[in-house]
Amino acid sequence: MAGISRRDVLKNLAIGAAGGSVMQVIPVEAAALAHRMVHNEKAATPGGNYAPKYFSTHQYATLLLLCDTIIPKDEKSGGAVEAGAPEFIDLLTSENKDYQLEFGGGLMWLDNFCLDRFEKTFLDATPDQRKEVLDLIAYRKNALADPSLSQGVAFFSRLRNMTCDGFYSSKIGIADLEYIGNTALAVWPGCPPLPQG
Amino acid sequence: MAQVIRSPQKYDVCVVGSGAGGGMAAKILTEGGLSVVLLEAGPPVNPEKDYKMFMWPYDLPHRGVGVGGKAAENFGEFLAPNGAWHIEGEPYTSAPGSEFEWFRSRIVGGRTNHWGRIALRFAPVDFQSKTRDGLGEDWPITYEDIAPYYDKVESYIGVFGTAENVSSAPNGVFLPPPKPRCSELLIKKACDKLNITCIPARLAILTKPLNGRAACHYCGQCGRGCVTASNFSSSQVLIPPAMKTGKLTMVTGAMAREVVVGADGKAQGVSYIDVATRAEKRVYARTVVLAASACESARLLLNSRSKLFPNGLGNSSGQVGRNLMDSVGSDGWGYVPELSKMPPHNHDGTGGMHYYIPWWKYDRKNEFPRGYHIEIGGGRDMPGVGMFHDVAHQTEGYGAALKKSCRDHYGTGVGFSGRGEMIPNPDSFCEIDPVVVDQWGIPVLRFHFKWSEYEIRQAKDMQETFKSIVETMGGDYRTRTAIDGNHPFGIQSGGKIIHEVGTARMGADPKTSVVNGYCQTHDVKNVFVTDGAPLVTNPDKNPTLTIMALSWRASDYLLDEARKGNI
Numbered sequence: 001m002a003g004i005s006r007r008d009v010l011k012n013l014a015i016g017a018a019g020g021s022v023m024q025v026i027p028v029e030a031a032a033l034a035h036r037m038v039h040n041e042k043a044a045t046p047g048g049n050y051a052p053k054y055f056s057t058h059q060y061a062t063l064l065l066l067c068d069t070i071i072p073k074d075e076k077s078g079g080a081v082e083a084g085a086p087e088f089i090d091l092l093t094s095e096n097k098d099y100q101l102e103f104g105g106g107l108m109w110l111d112n113f114c115l116d117r118f119e120k121t122f123l124d125a126t127p128d129q130r131k132e133v134l135d136l137i138a139y140r141k142n143a144l145a146d147p148s149l150s151q152g153v154a155f156f157s158r159l160r161n162m163t164c165d166g167f168y169s170s171k172i173g174i175a176d177l178e179y180i181g182n183t184a185l186a187v188w189p190g191c192p193p194l195p196q197g
Numbered sequence: 198m199a200q201v202i203r204s205p206q207k208y209d210v211c212v213v214g215s216g217a218g219g220g221m222a223a224k225i226l227t228e229g230g231l232s233v234v235l236l237e238a239g240p241p242v243n244p245e246k247d248y249k250m251f252m253w254p255y256d257l258p259h260r261g262v263g264v265g266g267k268a269a270e271n272f273g274e275f276l277a278p279n280g281a282w283h284i285e286g287e288p289y290t291s292a293p294g295s296e297f298e299w300f301r302s303r304i305v306g307g308r309t310n311h312w313g314r315i316a317l318r319f320a321p322v323d324f325q326s327k328t329r330d331g332l333g334e335d336w337p338i339t340y341e342d343i344a345p346y347y348d349k350v351e352s353y354i355g356v357f358g359t360a361e362n363v364s365s366a367p368n369g370v371f372l373p374p375p376k377p378r379c380s381e382l383l384i385k386k387a388c389d390k391l392n393i394t395c396i397p398a399r400l401a402i403l404t405k406p407l408n409g410r411a412a413c414h415y416c417g418q419c420g421r422g423c424v425t426a427s428n429f430s431s432s433q434v435l436i437p438p439a440m441k442t443g444k445l446t447m448v449t450g451a452m453a454r455e456v457v458v459g460a461d462g463k464a465q466g467v468s469y470i471d472v473a474t475r476a477e478k479r480v481y482a483r484t485v486v487l488a489a490s491a492c493e494s495a496r497l498l499l500n501s502r503s504k505l506f507p508n509g510l511g512n513s514s515g516q517v518g519r520n521l522m523d524s525v526g527s528d529g530w531g532y533v534p535e536l537s538k539m540p541p542h543n544h545d546g547t548g549g550m551h552y553y554i555p556w557w558k559y560d561r562k563n564e565f566p567r568g569y570h571i572e573i574g575g576g577r578d579m580p581g582v583g584m585f586h587d588v589a590h591q592t593e594g595y596g597a598a599l600k601k602s603c604r605d606h607y608g609t610g611v612g613f614s615g616r617g618e619m620i621p622n623p624d625s626f627c628e629i630d631p632v633v634v635d636q637w638g639i640p641v642l643r644f645h646f647k648w649s650e651y652e653i654r655q656a657k658d659m660q661e662t663f664k665s666i667v668e669t670m671g672g673d674y675r676t677r678t679a680i681d682g683n684h685p686f687g688i689q690s691g692g693k694i695i696h697e698v699g700t701a702r703m704g705a706d707p708k709t710s711v712v713n714g715y716c717q718t719h720d721v722k723n724v725f726v727t728d729g730a731p732l733v734t735n736p737d738k739n740p741t742l743t744i745m746a747l748s749w750r751a752s753d754y755l756l757d758e759a760r761k762g763n764i
Contacts, residue, residue, distance in 0.1 A: 071596075071599065095266075096267065160595065161586045165582040165583065180542060183416060185416075189376070190375070192540065
């Protein structure tokens, strides 16, 4: 389909649809083509050699590890890193001063916390040590018991949200949920039969 | 700086604003044979280029939330070009203690590009509410006066719905409604048990081809703008036929500043800033129609001060800017496990709800005057940024358990938005700020706003209703609201529902109102206001359909007066 732009397709869709004034003729093929072309235009280059816009190399490596820990790969779908969540977080953080404090400062907090405990950064800590830290900051009740954790809990909560954002706005995340739609239908079928009982 | 650049031509009418009210006036007036110059502060809209129909979140690097995540505040970057709460260089101010948010849409078509397409008639009683309960004012016109225009607007723009004979929600000229989604079927079932009326929604979306426009293709993305114009917008449905007459001159990037008045006390035209060059320009017209949005039109009138009209044009009553109303808004959502039993299926449908809850307690004694309707949503919507914040907050933790929780919760949420009637009060109005001007040098608005106990009790009732519906569905109502503070029972700040109206109220008495029943200012016969400003009450029906009906009616009157030589 080289040489045809998304613009052309949308134009054809508009003309085709307007032409179908008697029958409900919807150019489904044109819509499907539009989808494919948008994908191709935007075909991203995930992971690998991404150069972070905001985070330092060390911070970005920490972010990758955290993202994949928050939403890991499983038997059904890939993890948050494969879905591009770290790039998404880095891009938005590079543009937003509040995020720079929340995520840039938050990652510093995490390293400070690990250095105090283990004399190692989060990245250099052992898997067991990392789990110990995350199990502390992943739950609000821990900050109630130990107020010195509250900044870490707040940071992790924001990062968890943003990782979910990056994952569930990706092709992988949307497929994981088995969303069906974003397409043109000639007839709206309504709700399939409700399960009985 | 160069002097004022004056248009050589004198038009029959200058319309300010190209949204629902201005677009309708431009269409009716040009089709009636008048020459019209239309001033629009924003740029033209180009559906093919600007509308993001069929895009996925991952098609944009910011996944729909814009640079720095900041577009989320203005409903995200997938929406049709839609305006913003805060515009660089165009501030407004709020009086101490007042919270009012003003959404402005500077683009051809205005807010009709992205609106929810909810097209509800006001009911007969809505025009005579004061007679009924002693609050506010009655309209100078009745339902019978406006009903033929509701018929005309619905027939022209296309509205789906069903005749249900609900007295708070009159029947209209309807296209067939779409079948309900699963979430809506379950809500309807619960409402039936609770004796709450739940009926097919009424949206300005084509379920059949109409006037050369194609039927809906059910992608669920009306808010993004529709390339096939299967939903209503002024930019695609009102402006093109006006253009076709050859009688319409559209000037974009034209920020209206003042209505110019002659020594005879009649309007001569409109001064505006050409935003591209910052030059002051002026167009001359025999009649001026303001449809810049309720508050923007009030601002224009108040800024049009002259020796003859020292308090602003059309303001001998002192009512311009007064009676500012928004809809009462409170939202909530619940988790409904029953929905998790549904197999994956296409849930998109038309943009917006297929079913809704009209005001159903109109024949009872309630703890508040007037009423509200409930808009419903939820189910297997297209995933995107923000969808799982609540789930993540409640699940906490990380890893496989979190991922499973998101998967299990997907499609199981149902959402409710209560939209109710505010009673005008003396603490809610806009006026010209004595100090601040915008980047065009135009004095800005200062807002005063206060919800009364009436509105707060309505919000409380909304929250209780949402909860009872969710629990009747076997679900868990998840929204928690405070009972005090600035947002008791989840009541949103003034302006947030974007139904601000009332700032140039119509009435029979020039001492207490700004315009007459034909939207014509009492003080200056060749000035009309055809946006939300003339609305006397703001019932629980979204105002756009009524704005269009009033604008059509005012335009017919204007044509008639022009023929008689009265204007």
